[in-house]
Structures are given as C-alpha cells and as structure tokens.
Amino acid sequence: MKHLWQRRSLTWLGLLLAFVLVVAACGDDDTAETTGTTSAPAATTTTTAAPTTTAAAPTTTEAAPTGKPYGGEAIVASDQEPPTLNTFAPGGDNFIVSIVGNGYWTGVQDIDGFTLELIPEVVTELPTVANGGISINADGTETIRYTILDEAVWADGTPISGDDFEFTYNTIMDPDLPITRTVYEDIDPATVVAGPKTFEFTLTAPTVQAELIFGFLIPKHDVEGSDFINDWNDTMWVSGGPFEFDQWQKGEFIRLTRNANYWKTDAETGQQLPFLDSVIFRFIPETAALINSFKAREVDVINPPPSIETIEDLQTLESEGASVEVLSGPIWEHLNFQFGDNRLVRNAGSYNEFLEYRQAVAHTIDKTKIVDEILKGQVEPMSSYVDAFSPTLSLGAWDQYDYNPDTAIALVADLCARDDTDCDANPVSTIFSTTSNNDARVTLSQLFVEMFADAGIVYENQLEDSSLFFGETLDFGNWDLGEWAWVGTPGFAGLVSIHDIFDPEGAPPDGQNFYRWGTAAVEGADPEGFNQGASSVIDDNTARFAVLRDDMNSTVDVDELTEIIHEAEQILADQVVIIPLYARLDPGAVWADELGGYKHNPSQAGDTWNIEQWYRVDL
C-alpha cells in the first residue's frame, strides 16, 4: 500500500510537471512584436525554409560561378536593445540604433572601417572646395551641392531624390519635434533647391560641421503625413540600405531581410549586394551570457564590453575558427583640471591655476604603466586627443611630458619658489575625483597613489558614483583633478566640435567648457551652482584659443583647418589643460569560418558599416 501510494504520487508529480511545461510552451508568444510595414520586392534569392537561430543554417545557396555565395543568415548579438528605430527621435542617438540602422538607412556619408575616414554613400562624392561641391560665396555664406547616384533607389523602387533631402531637412526643422538641429538651423531655407538627382543649399556661414549632415535620409513618399515621433519607433520606413526591416520581437531580436532593389555591387566581384538573405540582431544584456552564446555558435558576431578577461577568453577561440580584432575605440579617457571657483570646494589648497603644477602632474603620470595595468598593453597610450579623431593629423603634442618624477619634483620646487605661493602653509596637493563604478578608473586611482607620492605631491582619492559625478560634480565644476571620457568622431567635423569643450566663451550652463578654462564669471544662471566667478586662468593663451575656435568653426579649407587645429592642439598641450590618457579598447569577434566580409569598425559606424558585404562562407 505504501509503495503504491509512492508510485501514484510520483506519477501525479510527473504528470503535473509535464502539464506545467506544456502549458508554458503552448502559451501565445505574447511579447511585443512589430513587423515591417513595407513588403519586400521579389528577391533574387529565394528563401525556401525558415531560418533558424543556429547560425549555420543558410536557407538558400545561389552563388555566382566565381563570386561569393548568396543566401543564409547572420546573427549579431548586442548587450543593448534600441529604445527606438527612429534615429531622429529621443533615444535615437543610442549606438545600437545605428548598428541596426546600418542595415536599412542610407545617407550622404559613412565611415570606412579600414581607413576610419568618411566615404560617400548615396552621393557621387563628398562635397569639397576642390571638387566644386562646396563654394564660399562673396557674402561669406557657404553653398553645398550633392549629386545623388543615378542608381540609388528606395527598396520599393522609388528613386532617391532631392525631394527626400528636402523632406529630411523640413522634418528636422519642424519646431514641434524634439530633434537636434545643429548645423541644419544654419541653412537658409530660401536657398534650398531640390532636383531629381541633386540637392543644394546655402549655410549662413562656412562650417566644416556640414560634412556630417544628411547622414540619414527620410523617404518623403513613405513618411509624409505620418506622426513622425510616434509612428516610427517600432517599425521603419522603406529601406534605402541593403536590408529591410522585417520584425522586432521586443526584448529578444530584430530581423532584417534582403533588399532586392539595393543598388550597390561588390567592388571585387561585381555581384549585386547584399549577399545574405537576412540578419538577426539578438539582445543579450549579460556579458557572460553573450560570450556563452558566441561560444555555442548561437550568434556569429559580437562586440563584447572591452574587458581584458573577456578579450583573452575570446582569443582562445581563434584556434576553432573565430577571429578576434582588438582596436583603439573612439572613447578616450583624459585627466583634467578644474579652473573655476568650485575646485576650492573640493580642494581648498588647489594649485590648478599654476602652470608649473599642471606640468608637474603631466610628468607624474606614467601612461605606459597605466595602459599596461588597465589594458594589458593591448594599445598605445594617447599622445594627443587628436589621436581619437584623425590620428594622421595629430602632432602628438603631449609627448613633451615624459614620465619623470624628478622633473615633477623640480617643477613643484619652482612652483613653491614663486612669490605668490606658500607651500609650507599650503602644501602642493591633489584630490582626484572620477566615477567609482568603473573598474578601470578605480584601478587608475590606485595607480595614482604611488605616482603622486613619487613626485612628492600630497594625494587623495575622492571617487563618486557616476550619477553624482556626471550630474552635480560635472555641471558645477566641483572637482580638483578629474577624469572621464569623451567620444571621438572621425573626420574634421568631430575634431572641430571637440574644441567647443575648451571654448573660453562656453561656460556652463550654456556652454560645455566644464573645465572653466578661460571662462568669464557666470551670473543669474539656474540652478545657482552654475554661478561662479571668472576662471582662475584667463590669459593670452585662452584669448588666442577662443579666436582659433571661432576660426575653425568658420573654415572649410582643409589645409587652413589643419593649421588652426595644430595650433589649438599645441596650446592645450603647452598649457596642460587636459592630459589625454588612453582610448578604450574596442573588440569585435566573428566566427570567420562561418561568416566572411566582416571588418571590425571601432568608430560610431559600428561593425555593421559594411553589412551588405557579409556572406556565409559555409554555404
């Protein structure tokens, strides 16, 4: 009887277990799902079976005799999910939005993954003064002309035209939409001329920033009359890129399918692009799970977080067919000094206004040791912030500050010998602040303890949670010696705009010179924390830099611009306004024995910059 009861119990338990699992399995797939609104034209390759999540399951094989094979699917894994598909909407500036968008967007320019330079996409060439695409008018205005590729069409066959450029411009300038209008607002609306395959406009003043505008075009015939902010978050307008939006399973994946009307051909084989039938973007937020998915070959491509342990773990897979590329990314870390009043809130004895002190700090920092400890020597330390934008333009102006504690000690002695200092009453000291929830920065702060001790500078770490540091601390300049990162953008536009953060005429809250180098007093700002006296450093250098900054923002001649940028770089280095440290690592990994054509791109374009050229090598 006892055994019978046990057997029955076990039977019932088993049945209940099975019931729960089946109920769970049979439930409707009730996460949000959005599917593309535009139907795909007939493709040159035919999908004969449903793709599967395992990467090695191509659906069709149709190869040109000597070309690359058509068909199949690639799965790209990301630790983030787009908050929207609309790059113009709030949240649309998120990196993952571009990573996915590279599949279906088109625009004037792209960033080449090999050279990290701007290249034309939908236009015949990028406009310059030399090729006549840019002209400076007698009244000081700048006219820009685009010639659109004849073969460029949207996925539904509609030619991409000047009307689409004009519609894009009008949408961005719509005052009811929360869209960043930088540069676009300098276009004189009366000068906009749209032709079937041309677009022309005039800016009220010359600016190199114009090289980055119209990077994303909006198809007038598909979007006109819709609610731009609310209608295009979960679905996408007709594609101008190699793939079309197909499905977004919220929290899980986005699927793109081949755009059969894509106009580009492979430069090597002359085959029509793209090669793949579909691309899936899977969202796996946890790093360990992301790596395990890659190891299990459930995904083909990953951009893992730049941790050394992760990179070394992935590199062990190279013998099994994976390819792991580690490059310097666009995010560059830098040490900086606060010149505003609130440096004294953090460190009452701050010596930031004295050049000897800043030079001493520059000689105190052993960048090689920092890179070896934090990045295991995978990249070189930075010798200039220009390295993060256009390395070929860099003067390496910070190379003048080699790691030399003796020089640092001598400079501190010079500082203390000045008539306006009293190092006995106020010893030379540094209080270092950065974010405490970033392991690399915590390591950095630990390394600094010994370095500053060697230079005879009293040193203290005061790290903060990033929400506080990037909130009140950054806004009000409540630090002495600080450290955080900026993001570099290839091309002159990015390089010019980074100089805004040193603009002596740009004190917060209106400007972005958080360092308050050379800034005037701020009064009447809200909240009150912004209100402070004039910068502790206002001199000929800050005045000259302000002129240079204005000049570079109104110059489009490349040679002239290079000269101005060089002078600005030299001033910032000579005056030790900041100390560039290193660019964060940017790894990319692919199963190269399954997927060809992939080239890791550490810039904002991301690894999907040439997604149309990816192909399955295992077909």
Next chain:
Amino acid sequence: MLQYVIRRLVYGMITLLALSIITFTLLQNTGGDPLDRLKSNPRITQQAIQEMAEFYGLDQPGTKQYLTWVGNFVQVWNYPTAWGRSFQGPQQVQELVLNRLGGTARLMFTALGLAVMIGIPLGIYQAIKQYSFFDQATTTFSFVTFSTPIFVLGIGLQIILALKLEQWTGVKFFYTSGMNSTSYSDLSFGARIGDTLQHLVLPATSIALISIAGYSRYQRASMLEVMHSDYLRTAKAKGLSRRSVIVKHALRNALIPIITLVSLDVAGVLGGAVITESIFAWPGMGRLYIQAIFLNDWPIVMAVVMLIGFMVVVMNLLADLAYGWLDPRVRYD
C-alpha cells in the same frame, strides 16, 4: 467578510499611495539626471538637452512632475499613454511594461510551479522520513543550492547543459539565451513546444532550484511541528491509518505557514527575476526594471514598483482569505 475585504482594499490603496510618494521621492533624490548620458557627447548642445528636458517634462518642479504622473497613472484605460514615456526613447511605458508581462509570467510561473510542486512534497517527505538517508541527502542538496548565488547557478547551467552537453553529444538540447528561436512563428505546433522548452528549461531550473530548497526546508519544519503536536498524537492513538493522519490532519495544518511564503512569491512574480532574465536574455520585467534603474528612467521604475505593490496587496488579501478556508478558527470580523 465583504466588509473585511473592502476595508483591506481601502488600506491597500493608502499603502500604494504612500509607496508611490516614497519611491518617487527617492528616485528624484538619487543625484542622477535621466539626460546625463547626453552630456558625454560633445556634439549634443546644451540647448538640445534643454529641449529634451521639456519634451519629457523634466523642466517642471518635482511636485508637479509627481502630480502629473499620478494623475495619468491611475487612468490605466488610456492605453498606451497613461504611464508616460520612457526616458530612454519615445516609447510609452505602459506598452513597454505590459509587453514584458507575458515573458515574465511564463518564466516565473513555471519556476514557481516547479518549486511548489517539488519543494512542498519534498519537505513533507523529508519530515516523514526525518533523519533518514533521503532526508540527509536532500537537506545537504538544499543547503548547497540555497547558498549558491543564482548568477553562478545560471552561468553554470549554461556552460554544462548548453555548451558542454552539445560538445559531448553533438546535439543541441538547450539554448543559452532568448525566450524562443527567431524562426518560432514558422515552426509547427510540436516544434514550438520543443523550442519553448529548449529555451525555458535552463532559466526556469535556475530559479526553481533555489526556491525548491527554500520551500522544502520551510515545509519540512512546518510539517515536523505539526507531526509532534498533541492532536496528531491523539489521531494516531485513535487508530487512524498513517496516510489518513498525514494527509487529512497533518498536511492541511502544515500548509498554512507556507501560504504566506507562496503568496508573497506570487506577488513578486511581476517583478521578474532580474539576474536570471539578464543571464538568459529573457525578455521580462526584471531586465526592464534593472535597466531603468541604471538609466534613471523613473517612469518605468515607478510603473514596475506600483505593479509589484498592487500584487503584494492583492496576494496578501488572498492569503488571509485562504487562512480562513484552511483554518476554521480564523474569522473575519
């Protein structure tokens, strides 16, 4: 009884209102700004950040922001705009949160179901077989799983049952991530069940293992207490069969304490499993919730907290009502 239920519901509403005020105040004073991330981009001007603040209503005083939020939040029928927009993009919070409920329910109810169906009988059996080899072995197993962090458990299951098992056998039994395959909608009914189980087993097992350990220990203790009570000794002395003593007299009373535990766990289901959902890339509330916290996206945080609060109020009420059903001594006056 009805009067009691109504009174409890009124208290519940007051509790929820207090919860919303406390949570909102805390979120407003954490020192972060939802738009902070924009500041690291030198190409985004202060003017653009200001326009974004106006778009989200962040330029308004905190009190006004709360009153606007609470006024809209209670109008749940105004789908999908009632709960405002997420600060991460223009998406509506109500849509985002409700879309994740299905995923969370699938994972958490499966895990909870497994935990209840295995943990409670296990605890009962352990009590019946007190100090036996089975009791000792399962007790040790419970302690080990209960003290293992779920992160370790989840990643361990991924490595052993998804990665290694496939390497050893050449057959893919389980997936490391996601709720379904991307081709799910194209699969047959049978294949869908298989696909769902292949994705569900590892995350559900991770959660269930820990819950089973907890439930079994709790149930064992409760059962032992009842089994040593006088009325059970009397029942045995009256000559009732062992089965009758255990099932009719001991079990019913031993289940009462565990009702509180289960009801609170059911209430917590809506919050999802933050770590498990992240490890297995499961599209649930926990993942949404933790991302929102990190990004100072308080409309999402508030919505999830209020849903959990609502469930706690309701489940507590149901638990109290269940006490009355299980224990005739309990009366609602």
